[in-house]
Amino acid sequence: MSVLATAPERRRLVQKLSSLRTLTEDERRVLLGLPMRVRNYGADADIVSDGDSPHECCLVLTGFVCRYKMLGDGRRQILSFHTPGDMPDLQSLYLDVMDHSLGTLVETTAAFIEHGAIRGIMRKHPGIAEAFSRDMLVDAAIFREWMTGLGRRDARERIAHLLCEMFLRSRAVGLARETGFSFPVTQADIGDALGLSTVHVNRVLQELRRDGLVRGNFSNLAILDWPGLLAAGDFDPTYLHQRPETAGGIGAVGRALEGAAHPAH
């Protein structure tokens, strides 16, 4: 009934929460001991659907998922992307009915934790409760940043900005190399996230390549010019609310980021 996830996969949750708040040894142990039910999904499968009333929260162990809304006529808006270590539907702890869906982008392993178990450790460990609360609020902060892009940035800025964000978030859970990372989505997915057509995403990505900022495709992206990408996306990482020790400090990229705190443009 309660299959155990392997240790390294569980540890990403601790790593993720640690990027938001310092956790004690005790808190880490409790998190790693949470009872969870594990399940595998193929690509493009729904994990939770709009209208559902879940009694458990999902933790991404491997793969990549997104939250999205469908409009009647087939238009889709992707609301967020989630790496392993993320719990994309924590809000279901407090909101009974899902106002959007959660689906996989590639083959994915997810763990499910009963609401009751989460409420229990939140009650017993205020530090964990605070980390979860922060996580939900950083989630909202990311929404705000995306809204700003959707409303007021052009296609080039939006794409560059998203690449900056996903790189930093992947890095915070140990899933990025210094020189790039894997963002396993299609150009159509990016379009649905950024309010653009597939064709336009393709053209703008080529422009970013031509300008020497990146190489390759989303699923295997090399970042050639990090300061340039930060500038192209008008990117300021404050909204991710990552603890500075976690965000910076890793070699060249960390330094480049600091250097871009007061962009020249």
Added chain:
Amino acid sequence: MSVLATAPERRRLVQKLSSLRTLTEDERRVLLGLPMRVRNYGADADIVSDGDSPHECCLVLTGFVCRYKMLGDGRRQILSFHTPGDMPDLQSLYLDVMDHSLGTLVETTAAFIEHGAIRGIMRKHPGIAEAFSRDMLVDAAIFREWMTGLGRRDARERIAHLLCEMFLRSRAVGLARETGFSFPVTQADIGDALGLSTVHVNRVLQELRRDGLVRGNFSNLAILDWPGLLAAGDFDPTYLHQRPETAGGIGAVGRALEGAAHPAH
């Protein structure tokens, strides 16, 4: 030092939270007794600024405020609108630094409640804690809906949708008439909220008037055809997560809303 807000103004907070969760008599009393410092603002004044680290939360007593982000070159994205009864920066309880600003749209009275006082009653009254948590998460749910509009809806749908939302939210705190409500913003503000230019907002609003859906301007809006407006905005109120007793049931509008649950379009 601790000026008291008048009773009816404070009561809107209770009314607002009641639309998200049933409150006991005891909980209501505690909320009404919260110590708060009151301050008045003119129009277009900042209450909290991007980068601040507030030690208190803001409660709107009268007037109208919005949260927004500025881009370097003067572009502005409005992230949310807030009526009296709203606490627009509750998230500052958990996120130390503001990633956006909070400002007035018209003359506004705001009350400020110390983080410590809020944490205190949340600890002592789990029901209130849950109401606040819900409020923060409904906030995020509204962001998601706006993102969907910004990314995938055209100008007409976005404007109609926003009117539906603001009407229902105003009504939940007793600030709407059956036939309309006041949304004290300029067409430029609406543009900054919906990612449109002022000129285009003007043209589309005229179209909505021509089609007999509304009359007047935002600051004094008559809703002539509620089902029509719901359809034009592709509006589904689920994301507001209002308790049904609060959301529906008030005369014609409530019935019209129910009738539109399965829109014909």
Added chain:
DNA sequence: CGAACACTTGACTAGAGTCAATGTGTGTGG
């Protein structure tokens, strides 16, 4: 009365969408 501000209107432009065809790479069954 006139300055300030919001709303309106018209003419023109441009960023992004649509449609449709053509690569390109991978995988699979025969």
Added chain:
DNA sequence: CCACACACATTGACTCTAGTCAAGTGTTCG
């Protein structure tokens, strides 16, 4: 090992929604 299918990526030609610029028209208010 090849042919084919399929899913993505890429390209070109054309269209359109919404932006920009600039000039009125109210309205409010000192």
